[in-house]
Amino acid sequence: MTTTTEAPPAGQARFDExxxxxxxxxxxxxxxDDYRRTLIRQMSQHAHSEIIGMQPEANWISRAxxxxxxxxxxxxxxxxxxxxxxxxxxxxxxxxTRDELTEQLLAGRAKYSSIFNYPxxxxxxxxxxxWLVDGAAICNQVPLCRCSYAPYGRxxxxxxxxxxxxxxxxxxxxxxxxxxxxxxxxxxxxxVDRWYWPSLMMFGPPDADSPNSARSxxxxxxxxxxxxxxxxxxxxxxxxxxxxxxxxxxxxxxWNEERQAYDLGPIDWSELQEVIAGRGPCNAQRMxxxxxxxxxxxxxxxxxxxxxxxRAHPETAEAVA
Amino acid sequence: MNAEPWPxxxxxxxxxxxxxxxxVGSLHAPDxxxxxxxxxxxxxxxxxxxxxxxxxxxxxxxxxPDAKDAFFTSPEGKNFxxxxxxxxxxxxxxx
Numbered sequence: 001m002t003t004t005t006e007a008p009p010a011g012q013a014r015f016d017e018x019x020x021x022x023x024x025x026x027x028x029x030x031x032x033d034d035y036r037r038t039l040i041r042q043m044s045q046h047a048h049s050e051i052i053g054m055q056p057e058a059n060w061i062s063r064a065x066x067x068x069x070x071x072x073x074x075x076x077x078x079x080x081x082x083x084x085x086x087x088x089x090x091x092x093x094x095x096x097t098r099d100e101l102t103e104q105l106l107a108g109r110a111k112y113s114s115i116f117n118y119p120x121x122x123x124x125x126x127x128x129x130x131w132l133v134d135g136a137a138i139c140n141q142v143p144l145c146r147c148s149y150a151p152y153g154r155x156x157x158x159x160x161x162x163x164x165x166x167x168x169x170x171x172x173x174x175x176x177x178x179x180x181x182x183x184x185x186x187x188x189x190x191x192v193d194r195w196y197w198p199s200l201m202m203f204g205p206p207d208a209d210s211p212n213s214a215r216s217x218x219x220x221x222x223x224x225x226x227x228x229x230x231x232x233x234x235x236x237x238x239x240x241x242x243x244x245x246x247x248x249x250x251x252x253x254x255w256n257e258e259r260q261a262y263d264l265g266p267i268d269w270s271e272l273q274e275v276i277a278g279r280g281p282c283n284a285q286r287m288x289x290x291x292x293x294x295x296x297x298x299x300x301x302x303x304x305x306x307x308x309x310x311r312a313h314p315e316t317a318e319a320v321a
Numbered sequence: 322m323n324a325e326p327w328p329x330x331x332x333x334x335x336x337x338x339x340x341x342x343x344x345v346g347s348l349h350a351p352d353x354x355x356x357x358x359x360x361x362x363x364x365x366x367x368x369x370x371x372x373x374x375x376x377x378x379x380x381x382x383x384x385x386p387d388a389k390d391a392f393f394t395s396p397e398g399k400n401f402x403x404x405x406x407x408x409x410x411x412x413x414x415x416x
Contacts, residue, residue, distance in 0.1 A: 028386045075366075082363055089347045092329070098349055099326050155346070162367075305325065308351035 019220055024150035027093035035219055039149050040094050047087035048105045049113035052286050054080045056120040057129060065123060073126065076166055083159045090151040106291055114272060115198050117280030124177055124191035130170015132199040138163050139233045140203065148220035171240065178245045193249045201272045203230040234262045329378040330356040334370035342374050
């Protein structure tokens with residue numbers, strides 16, 4: 001890692017000036033160590049989430065109800081891989097290597113979004129993930145397009161464009177089920193019941209318990225608080241749930257005329273803490289699968305490297321063979 | 322881990338005929354052929370391009386961001402290089 005510990009003359013002043021002007025910080029600009037560390041942590045967690053996020057959906061590729069649905073799901077999972085790669089590249093501009101990032105994930109030292117530690121039990125879960133999980137991700141990610149760290153913002157612009165397909169395809173899956181048999185309708189409702197609360201937790205703890213939020217907002221990494229984004233998300237969901245004909249599983253959810261906002265029932269934060277602590281339904285399985293995939297791909301990486309070396313130095317390679 | 326990390330490549334995509342190649346991001350690949358294939362898979366999944374360039378990142382020479390002021394001072398005070406500097410022709414057509 002190439003971190004600058006001491007500010008060059010005027011480094012901090014220049015940084016503050018750029019942030020105050022709501023301008024962007026580019027990789028080779030001087031930046032405070034904490035700003036760099038915060039971004040490496042946030043961006044790499046984001047990248048790891050995209051990579052791990054391929055697993056719950058890939059679970060249904062072989063069992064998608066039609067060839068078209070299967071092709072769509074494959075395209076979506078491919079997008080998640082792509083998003084992971086955009087974000088890894090953007091993170092590397094902060095001076096950490098790809099191998100270090102991969103190593104942190106495989107060793108279990110890095111976190112990824114807890115939402116991916118829940119199982120996908122039925123086909124309707126693929127719909128609920130697209131509608132709720134990708135919907136929440138979009139709420140989080142759209143403001144990140146204006147993140148002060150330019151490479152992160154640029155990656156997010158590309159990602160957001162692609163995510164909107166994800167959310168719509170999820171909505172469509174649920175809508176088809178809601179227009180189906182009573183059993184299919186129950187399947188859709190059951191998936192919404194299971195994914196609703198975890199998707200609200202994706203915005204992170206309440207503002208009062210989110211000590212780093214204020215600093216990230218001052219640095220223009222974050223633009224809105226966790227609670228603001230959660231609120232915005234629910235306001236978006238309510239009419240969509242009506243259009244689908246599903247019920248959001250919160251009996252206390254209602255419009256508060258005075259606040260001009262929705263009141264939500266209590267969120268069970270102990271559940272999020274449990275999942276973050278590694279005791280969610282699928283934590284072990286997700287990590288095991290990622291490690292296996294990394295090992296199973298080793299020969300491909302080695303073969304590609306050997307082929308590249310052979311093409312670069314044909315004489316030496318021939319002699320070895 | 323890979324014994325030796327794959328080099329980083331910068332990717333430039335031409336969106337359609339008549340436009341310049343524009344930088345879209347970077348990726349790792351062992352050689353230029355795979356860099357090009359990976360770039361196609363990663364950056365043109367929705368028909369975003371008709372042509373791709375890949376360049377090894379370590380082959381790029383860049384100006385120093387800290388020397389920005391000294392390096393780019395020359396155009397300052399030379400606003401006569403812009404058409405808007407010349408106002409005498411105001412009201413005259415096709416000028």
